[in-house]
Structures are given as C-alpha cells and as structure tokens.
Amino acid sequence: MTQNKIVIGLDFGSTSVRVLTMHLRTGKVLNTVEQTYEEGENGVFLSKDNSLLARQKPADYVISMKKALKNTMLQNKALGIEMSSVSGIGVDATGSTPLPVTKEMIPLSDLNEFRNNVNAYAWMWKDHCSHAEAEFITKTSIENRPLYLDKIGGAYSSEWFWAKILKCRNTDKEVFDAAYTWLEFSDFIPAILTGCTDALTVKRNICAAGHKGLYNEEWGGFPDKEFIKKLHPDLLRILQTLPEQTFSVAETCGTLSKKWAEEFGMPEGIPVAMGILDAHAGAIGSGIKDGSLVKIIGTSTCDLVLANLHSGKSDIQGVASVAAESVLPGYYGVEAGQSAVGDILDWFIKVVLKNKQSHRELTQEAEKLKVGSSGLIVLDWNNGNRSILSDPMLSGLLLGQSLQTKDYEIYRALIESTAFGARTIVEDMERQGVVIHEIVNCGGITHKNAFFMQIYADVINKPMKIAASNETVALGAAIIGAHAACIAEGKPISFKTLQDRSCKILEKVYEPIAENVQTYNKLYALYKKLHDAFGIEGTKIEMFGVMKNLIQIKNKTAEK
C-alpha cells in the first residue's frame, strides 16, 4: 500500500493554479493539471485609471482549486491512481499577496457589501499602488529601526504586506475597519484546506512573513508596537492578530479537513504542510542546495541562494531580503530579483511592435549578430529595479541607436540588459561573501530559448544549468507535501533526499564562450557605469565616453 502513496503539490501562480501529483517513494511526477483563474483579465482585476493596481478574488482561488482538484481526481482515476493514496499536501502561492478576512476566516470580498470593491480583494504582489507607503515605511525604518533594512536590501517594497495594508488604511478605511486581519495568500490556502475558522489561529509561514512582513526572530518576530504605531496607530489592531511564531515548510499547518477530504476522495487527516512563496517552492523544485543560485526566470526573475544559518550571512545588502528558513530548514533564504525580464521582451513585441514581429522572428535575426555589433546598451528598468537598487522609481534606458539600428538589434540588447542585471546580483552577492558554486535556471524561457541562455552564460561568465522539470514550482510544493507525509508516517526524510529523487538537471549546460565573455565584459562595464549613474544617489560619473566606447566596440566587431 505504501508503494502507491502519492502526494499533491498545489501551486498558486499569478494567473492559474497547478495541481501536481507525485509518487511519494520515487519522487516521480505522475500528473499535472492547470486551471486558470476566471475573473478579471486573465484572473487579475486591473484599473483603467490606475496602472499600478492588480487585484484577485480569493473566491476565484478557491473555485479554481476545486476545479483543478476535480480534474486531477478524474485524470488520476483514468491513470489508475487513487486519490485515497494521497498522503500529504504542499502549497505555494504568489506573494506578498495579502487579503483581508473576518475573524471567522471569510474573505471580505465574499461579503455582499464588498463584493465589488477591489480593495477588499487580494492585493497581488505586482500591485504597486502603495509605493508612497513603501517609501514611508523605508523612511520610518531608516529613522527608527535601521536594522530592519539590513534584511530587506535597504528598502521596503510596494510589493509587500505592510505597505499594502497601510495603503488600504489610507484610502479605504471601510475595508480596513471590516478586516479582522490580513492573510498572505500562501497562508490562506493551507488554512482553508485544514478547515480553520478562526483567523487568530492561522499558522503563518516564515517565508512570506520573513521576506515581506518584516518578521525576524532577531528582533522578536513581527515589528514592535512602537514602530507599527509610527506607521499608523490603526495598524496596531492588525499587529495584535499576528502570531509570535511563524513556521518553515518543515512544519505542518494542520491536517486536511473532512469537508475537503470527502469532496475529492482524499483521506481525512493527512498533513497539509506550511505554505511557501511560489519562487521559493521553485527553488526547492530546482534542487536548491548550499552553494546553488536558483534563478526562476519568467516575466520577472527571482534569485534564491541558501546560506547556512551559522554562516552569519543574515545581513546582505542590495538583495531583496534575507529570511531564516524561508526556503529550507537550516538555511537562510537569500532572495533577490529583477522586476522585469520576460516582461521587457513582451513589452517590446506586444506594445511597441504591436505583435507584427514574433519572439521567434526577432530571435532568428538577433542570434546572427556578433556580440557588440549593434552598438546598443540598455538598462533593464522598465519596471524599476528590485535588486540590487530596490528602487521602483526607475525606468528603462536604450542608448547607442543610429539611423540603421534594427528591431532585432534592440531585441537582443534588451535580452543582454536582463543578463547584465542578473550579473549585478551575482557580483553583489559574491562581493558579500555568498558562495555560488552553480547557477541553476528554471522557468519556461530556460527550456525554450537557447539563445537567451547562452547570452546569460556569456555575460555572467558562469555555466548555466537548467532544471529538467518545467514545473519546478509545483514540483517544489509536492516535495514539501512529501516531506510532511513522511513525517506523518513516522519515517522522516530529508529535503535533500526528496530533491535528489525528483530534481534533475538537463544534460545541456550552457558554457561561457571566451570571445563573447571578453566583449561582454567591456559592455558590462558601460552598463555598470549607467547603472550607477542613474541608480545611485549622489553618483557623479563622466558619461562622455559611453557612446564613443560603444561605437569603438561596434567598429572593432565589424573588423573581425
């Protein structure tokens, strides 16, 4: 019977939920079902008047999960897999995506009075309405709790928990007052699955709390009352609903409730693991270990590194944040990221070129170019800069265009700019003593686009490995579920063993090409000059040579 045990990974992304069924003992993926969210535009409520707004309906999460589980049940049945064999569930979700709930765990958006008020919905990570509040929190931290900033790369982000709640307080007091507390999406789902009906008792995951909610054991958990009062006295009421302790994925949130068990034919009482942010699940599913940098490359990019809890690497500047055990127990999770990668390429193709050229067509031309031959350089800041500058109030820059500059030359320069951005993160981590033995990439683009990955290898001058799974995030959630299942069975097993079973690397590793590395080093020096000049306050650098150097590099390339 044990031989047939399976586990379920539930992966709540930005536009859909995936259910991954994994064989417990072998770690083999048996089935994956995806269900897109149905409300709003691709699951997201946007605003015509406010391009910063991005909300989702918690009910949509739950309905989509039910559809996906139903489908999983049917598909598994057809495959001869019984849902009664499910022995553990892992969950990941986007974040910081906080949502307001009543004491009884009802999302405010389920109440008639707030049904059409987007402020009562889940505030997606990519909702930047609270940029002023984020700046205010940063300012308040600088003045009162500078140590907070050491864990979050020097600035609080509009993507995060407190900024969003404060924004709600400042602009929609009715919603704020009606909320008993706010839950991270990654805590809401496990709580629902375990049948929790008291919001005060929800177990919160250390990943979202640590990276986004200013939770840190070094200062006794969530921020103190005095600090929160300085943000807004009304926030004290929310602070009182937050627990003293948070938990890593090595812990369970609780057990599957009777209602959910019956509805999908799963055993009641199986463990539901603590939730985790989706990128962090992706790192687990990519086989992250001490010394690996995992890059989850998509519309934006998330970079995760583990640092041993005894390494003293709890303060790393310029990365998005450092949190104890946010990925795996025993390690700090060091998280950095780039706010736009695939999004920049999509912007160029969809918005500027209006889809008259495709990624494929532009790639075909762009890959024929010699490194440096376009004379172009780009700052990849169309959506601000997450790491290493932590500044959303930055924008894109394209430099070096002549009257002959082609669309595909710009396209290549955009890809290169994201690789330069990635290199700033790697260099900044290494400068601070983080050891990077290998870089493992995951995400759709890493499987589909060899041209893209070769540029990354050449620019960063390190081999680029690719996670074999194209569902590393859902796989990570399933591994977390498996870990919980083994504990419940009384046969605990390490994450490393579970990862070794499931997480493979593609045979194809992109190795740096010496000649390209040489030219990219020159281009990166120019990128870094622009990066520092436009991104670091107080910097005064002579810019005069930048265009001339690009023309020289271009001319030299032409001579070859």
Added chain:
Amino acid sequence: MTQNKIVIGLDFGSTSVRVLTMHLRTGKVLNTVEQTYEEGENGVFLSKDNSLLARQKPADYVISMKKALKNTMLQNKALGIEMSSVSGIGVDATGSTPLPVTKEMIPLSDLNEFRNNVNAYAWMWKDHCSHAEAEFITKTSIENRPLYLDKIGGAYSSEWFWAKILKCRNTDKEVFDAAYTWLEFSDFIPAILTGCTDALTVKRNICAAGHKGLYNEEWGGFPDKEFIKKLHPDLLRILQTLPEQTFSVAETCGTLSKKWAEEFGMPEGIPVAMGILDAHAGAIGSGIKDGSLVKIIGTSTCDLVLANLHSGKSDIQGVASVAAESVLPGYYGVEAGQSAVGDILDWFIKVVLKNKQSHRELTQEAEKLKVGSSGLIVLDWNNGNRSILSDPMLSGLLLGQSLQTKDYEIYRALIESTAFGARTIVEDMERQGVVIHEIVNCGGITHKNAFFMQIYADVINKPMKIAASNETVALGAAIIGAHAACIAEGKPISFKTLQDRSCKILEKVYEPIAENVQTYNKLYALYKKLHDAFGIEGTKIEMFGVMKNLIQIKNKTAEK
C-alpha cells in the same frame, strides 16, 4: 519684351534636380520640373560593406539637368513661356559634395579607367567615410590654427571638403593623383553651364568655400601651405589649384555657353550667377533677413541666420560655421544644423516598426497625449550631433520607458527630442548675442505636419512661421538668377526687393501654448542635463534624479 523676361533656378538636391521658372519682374513662380537622378539607389551609390559611404556620378547630375531643362522647355512652351525670355540662371547644390576633375574639367568618373570606382565620383555631404580624417584636421587645427575652429563651431566635419580629399589621398592614391583638382558640386554646375574647360579658372563660391573649405579672408583665403602640408604634403598640389578669391551670389560665374543656350533655346550670354549651397538658397527663398532664423527642416535640419558684417559676429561657438556673405552680401551667414530630424522619425517607422505603422497613424495617437505624460525623453543623436556639439561620434538615447510605453509615445518623444535639439541651437546663438526676431520654417514637414510645428513652438517658446513656398530652395536659386539678370540689364535690384516679391509666409503661425511651454521647460532641463552629460567631455552631473523627475512630471500630468 522686358515684361516677359523669366529666370531659371536650378536646384540640385540629394536625390533630384529641380528647375524652377520664375517671372523676373513679379517674382511669380511659373513652373517647376523635377528630375530624379537615375544611377545608384535613388541617385546615390551606397556600399554594402561600409554604411558611411554615399557617392553620386557627376554625369548623372548633367544628364538629369538636361532632362529637366528639356522638360521645362516643353512645359513652358505649352504654357506660352518662351525659353528665349530666360535672362538669368541661379544654381544651388548640396555640399560639401566635392568631385575630382581633370585640368580640362572632365570628371574623373567620366574616364574609362575610373568609371566603376566610387572614389572618383562626387563624395556626397552625407558620406562620412572621412570621420578619422575630420578628427585629424580638428586636432591639427587645435594645435596649429585654433582660429580656424572659431569659424566652424569648434570641429571640422567628415561632411566637408578637406576631410574627403584627404580620405581619398589616404585610401585611393590613384584617384587622388589623377585629379587635377576637386570642385564643389555647387561650383561644378555653373562652370559647366558657362562652358569652362580649364579647372584652374573655375570661380568658386564663398558659401561652400567658407563653410566647408576653411576659406576666410581673415586669414587670407584658403588655409596656408604650412597647415595643408601638416594634413598631408600631397594636398599642397590641390591647394595650388584653389583661387585666392571666392565670390558670393551677388556675383556672376560667367555667361551661358553657346552649346547650352542652343540646346535649350535660351539666349547665349545671359548671366549664370555664382552657385550656393542648397540650404542657403532655401534661406533666401524663405525670405531670410537680418534677425530671421530660417530653419530648413527635412531629413536633417539646417539653421541659417544673418549677422551684419559690422556686427562682429564672425566667431560664434557651437554652430556649424560662420562665413562672410555665404547667404547674402553684407552679412555673415551663420549656419547650424541637426544631423537627423525627419531621418529619426523615418528610422523608427521604417527600420524599427518595419512600416507596420505609418507617420499618420502614429501622429493621430501621439497628438492626443498630454505634454509629459509619456515619461520619456530622447537624445536626438542617432546620426551624431552637428550643432551645438559638432560630434559625429554620438548616438541616440531613449529614457523613461516602462512596460506600458506605447509606440506612439516613443514617436512623440522622438519629435520632441528634435525640438529640444533645435532649442539648444537657438539658445546657444542668443547666448552669443545673435538676435533672432523671428523663426521661419521651410521644408515639406512644415506644411504637412501641424502637430510637429506646434511642438516646436511649445518647446522653443517662440512663434513658428512657415514659408509659403514648398520649393524655397529652387525659389532661392531663381531669385539669385533674377539678381544676376537685373545687373546684366543694367538695372540692379536688391535681394530684399526680390525676396519681398517672391517670399511669402503662411497665414497660419504656430504660437506657443503657455501650459505646454511650462512642462516642456521642465523636460528641456532634463534633456539639457543628458545633453551635457553625454555630449561634453569632462562633465560630471548627478543623473540619479532624471528618471524620478520624469515619473513625477508624468504623474502630475495624469492628475490634471
């Protein structure tokens, strides 16, 4: 009989020759014929391997002129206008467009041995092959003849006479050795029409010589032997073929030869005026007078201002050049310019957008935008910067793009950047005491694009007048022909009187809109910051605020 006298203006542009027939006494335009050059691509020989190269065949000029005159003859006949009534001819041509000839005035490209050698053709103004030679001439001037630089805006250009001849010496000695001398296109045509068969006797126009050939009476004409020897000893041979004196359009080159007179039914012996550069003819045809800035706006832009010979304005920094009587007698001609204006818009549409959007479509969307709402700023340097930086080794810059930035927002920012570039010229001239009472614009875009002209009015904060003629250049040539005709008749008449008869201004004047001016002043401050940082050696300015300021301006616009 005098009542029916007519004059002919011959305007040799970059891709075609125009023949304009004007009534002598009334200044009325009677007929215009255009003939495109037939060889190469749109009349221009390009090189696959060298994007800097642009050449034309002198024989193509002559053949095209003959076709155009033939056509003029036929059309005029149909209109009841007799070619026997032609009483004067004016000529303008592009430049600096030097071409090598034998002592007997045969263009080298007419010789069998050089028929297919583009180095023996006319080297078009926009041929930049000689950029290294131009830098060398600048360097040699700085070290030996700094006063030269005061007249040419601080740097010698690859567009100009000596750089091109030196480049030929350095790369094709056979052609160089075969050439007795080099003639400017604007001297070649009048010489041909007057039947000149000795290249040593060709009268050279002060406009091309002064602006492009380093001719200045202040240092005794063309550069001295010592200086030319420093450029290259072999150039001394060419220097010896250059005259001591050059002439303005108030003088004649000679009289129409029997051959040309007979071929087109014109009277033998009528005056052929001295040639002039095309932009300068355009200024005359736009009614330039003391205090007018005439902007000839096309693929690039040429700015011309007159300064009284007694004004002491012979040294003006940062403009392309200052030459005595290069436009009209009694005045310095002060010439500045922008190396790409229409060309930048064409680049975006043709090369980047591959013609999937038209100027009209983008304009329709762009004109709905509020000033500052795109958050974008552009440096208009895709083809380098002619004025006020005199630096071809610069390139374009686009800054401020987000993931929402639209194609038409970029298009508008490109137009605005050319207006900012135009403003730097106006401000730099005014700073040096050049008085600008009015700005008169001419060129196709000024008639066709109200949106473009309004941006110029708002950015420069001065009314924009438009020359009524859409053939101001050919009209200028005809006015020069008329001036010569009147002298030949013994009834001299001033250029001002001739201009008053022919040069009208459109009723529609674009007035600055106060609200737009205010925002553009803010944007211009950012443009200027980028301009100085990237364009002026040794400048160190903090760039950190630029992106933030643009976002602030954008947000403020959104609030309105």
